[in-house]
Amino acid sequence: MLMHIMKESFSDNPRAWALIFAAWLIACIATGGSLFFSEVMAFSPCVLCWYQRIAMYPLVLILLVGMFPINRQTFKFSIPLVGIGWLLALYHNLLHYEIVPESASPCREGVSCATIWLDWLGFITIPLMSFVAFTIIGLLLIIFYRKYCR
């Protein structure tokens, strides 16, 4: 039994550890960054932003706990949040680039989800950063799963 659990843990594998650590770090940066935008720069988060936050913030804790020890559970408990967050971020970006019309957006009250708060270098917006973060975390977790959990 003990052998079985030991076999399941990848904490001693530096590559496996690096994958999960990188995913955790990105979740931390995304969480800190979004809090910076709302609490320091006082941008009001729109409804879609809140849903993405619900998916992103817990990853900081889930991946942190998942590093002690790293095993297939680390993947299992984090991937649903990453998947949901990724889909929401994708939808939010479609709104931004007007591929989906704003009238089809679920926001009726407060800040419109199509409002562009930030536009760095002409293309970096907050929803794009969210999408990139979810994509990278998702890819790291999938690589981890394919290499070590199958």
Next chain:
Amino acid sequence: MKAQKSIIAVAGLTLIILFAVGNYLFKVDQKKKLGFLAHKNFQTFVRDYSPTLGPDDAKVVLVEFLDPECESCRAFYPFVKKIMADHPNKIKLVVRYMPFHGNSKMVIRILEAARKQGKYWETLETLFYYQPKWGSHHHPRPELIWEVLPEVGLNIEQLKSEMTNPSFDKIIEQDFADGKTLQVRATPTFFINGKALEQFGYQQLEDAIKKAIAE
């Protein structure tokens, strides 16, 4: 395992420190920017058309970006009046609009039409007083405004016909644009002689005004 823990701790701490430093730098930068605006572009803070209360040569110009449908603005209003009463002839209040709610623009049009009848402040006070009735967030009933307005002694028929004045829309647009320039993202937002209130709060507002009077 031990090295891993250290790396995680260092990464976490670094991010927290970065956040704190970023917070500090952002506030310093914003203060500089707004101070610069106050010197170079006073018009952004006070427009000729803005409703004002208090003498023109008052030592302190208190600019308040408000929304008649906002609860915090309602809560702050008596406090602002009290500070003004405590320091007679020292403060000039300038009202700018930041319509963030569903019926804000309509209520601002009512206020501006009331101003034409010389009853601006009375109307603002009455609207604030009854705001929980007509401006509840979950169930706004702006039609109730018409039931309380006669209390002010306004000519309602005249007000209704003047409300649609297109110049009011221009006022709302200009105030909103100036608010955006000044990075107003919540109401009420106060500027004391062109300086943004560093920390939001009753006491902070009073302290900042007292400081400006003493200067």
